[in-house]
Amino acid sequence: GAVVSQHPSWVICKSGTSVKIECRSLDFQATTMFWYRQFPKQSLMLMATSNEGSKATYEQGVEKDKFLINHASLTLSTLTVTSAHPEDSSFYICSATSGSYEQYFGPGTRLTVT
Amino acid sequence: QKEVEQNSGPLSVPEGAIASLNCTYSDRVSQSFFWYRQYSGKSPELIMSIYSNGDKEDGRFTAQLNKASQYVSLLIRDSQPSDSATYLCAADFYTDKLIFGTGTRLQVFP
Numbered sequence: 001g002a003v004v005s006q007h008p009s010w011v012i013c014k015s016g017t018s019v020k021i022e023c024r025s026l027d028f029q030a031t032t033m034f035w036y037r038q039f040p041k042q043s044l045m046l047m048a049t050s051n052e053g054s055k056a057t058y059e060q061g062v063e064k065d066k067f068l069i070n071h072a073s074l075t076l077s078t079l080t081v082t083s084a085h086p087e088d089s090s091f092y093i094c095s096a097t098s099g100s101y102e103q104y105f106g107p108g109t110r111l112t113v114t
Numbered sequence: 115q116k117e118v119e120q121n122s123g124p125l126s127v128p129e130g131a132i133a134s135l136n137c138t139y140s141d142r143v144s145q146s147f148f149w150y151r152q153y154s155g156k157s158p159e160l161i162m163s164i165y166s167n168g169d170k171e172d173g174r175f176t177a178q179l180n181k182a183s184q185y186v187s188l189l190i191r192d193s194q195p196s197d198s199a200t201y202l203c204a205a206d207f208y209t210d211k212l213i214f215g216t217g218t219r220l221q222v223f224p
Contacts, residue, residue: 032210043214043217044202044214049211093157100146101145101146101148101163101206101212102146102160102163103160103212104160105150105158105159105160106157107157108156
């Protein structure tokens with residue numbers, strides 16, 4: 001149980017384009033989903049918290065107009081990186097919780113912007 | 115002071131030994147504590163959660179919590195080379211999100 005999927009697992013895009021990443025909870029309803037970013041050899045950085053049907057809460061320093069988060073249902077949240085630039089290249093990981101504090105992570109999406 | 119602190123390591127232990135990973139947290143009340151394992155290039159995987167003082171055992175893993183000392187540890191018995199990874203400690207501090215430490219890299223050598 002507690003399986004979270006992400007799609008795509010990796011993506012290469014050109015600078016200036018937008019990329020959408022999907023995060024799905026496969027066997028439970030996720031009341032809250034989280035989006036993290038991790039640069040090589042660095043720790044996890046929380047970007048935002050999203051609850052189904054409401055606006056995401058972004059961490060300080062994260063541009064909400066650049067990283068659009070939609071949590072349309074209890075099993076799906078999406079992160080759209082708009083007008084991507086090479087500095088946005090990173091490992092993006094979502095996690096989900098069903099109400100307890102335990103977070104279950106998706107396998108991550110590796111984004112490369114050329 | 116960071117809210118959740120871990121020694122970055124690497125912690126090197128021989129195969130079959132006990133690996134002891136430590137984590138301290140700031141002077142804030144927290145309900146839950148978690149240990150995650152992250153292999154290089156992969157996402158974190160939940161290993162243990164602990165909510166009350168004392169020990170909690172699950173297979174080769176034992177989590178220990180001492181709220182008075184603001185200290186959480188993870189013991190891995192009979193360490194295997196496949197246990198080589200970065201171990202992340204996290205606490206909730208009664209918020210809706212987890213605060214992660216920077217992780218301790220464990221190396222188990224044959």
